[in-house]
Amino acid sequence: MLKDFRDFIMRGNVLDLAVAVIIGGxxxxxxxxxxxxxxxxxxxxxxxxxxxxxxxxxLSGKPFPSLAAAKAAGAATINYGxxxxxxxxxxxxxAVMFLMIRLVSRLQPHKKEETKAPTTKQCAYCLSTIPLNAxxxxxxxxxx
Numbered sequence: 001m002l003k004d005f006r007d008f009i010m011r012g013n014v015l016d017l018a019v020a021v022i023i024g025g026x027x028x029x030x031x032x033x034x035x036x037x038x039x040x041x042x043x044x045x046x047x048x049x050x051x052x053x054x055x056x057x058x059l060s061g062k063p064f065p066s067l068a069a070a071k072a073a074g075a076a077t078i079n080y081g082x083x084x085x086x087x088x089x090x091x092x093x094x095a096v097m098f099l100m101i102r103l104v105s106r107l108q109p110h111k112k113e114e115t116k117a118p119t120t121k122q123c124a125y126c127l128s129t130i131p132l133n134a135x136x137x138x139x140x141x142x143x144x
Contacts, residue, residue, distance in 0.1 A: 028093065035089045055081025 044050040056067045060075035126140040
């Protein structure tokens with residue numbers, strides 16, 4: 001059983017998948033940093049000095065000066081600013097994946113579908129389908 005497990009792990013597809021997951025995780029962290037540290041601050045500045053990560057709706061009814069204070073007090077909040085950051089993060093990852101898949105599909109050679117030679121033909125007299133090598137129609141008995 002251990003030998004079968006080792007053979008399964010050593011297959012190319014499993015190793016490729018493991019590498020892809022690790023690289024994907026690292027790419028996700030880079031993208032999150034890009035969104036949180038580079039993209040959203042200028043957008044927040046343009047929209048009136050808004051820090052998206054601190055936008056929230058307080059559901060507890062008690063006023064709190066910041067999201068951190070509300071979280072420290074254990075208040076129920078809807079953190080829509082964090083959701084906006086995550087949404088932008090997702091859109092960037094999706095766009096990059098789309099571009100990568102498009103590039104890879106262009107680089108791969110396109111397989112041409114092989115057209116099979118016909119194996120049947122139509123009888124000129126009765127229009128029945130007959131084998132290609134037939135010299136006499138099986139339906140109307142015409143000489144072909």
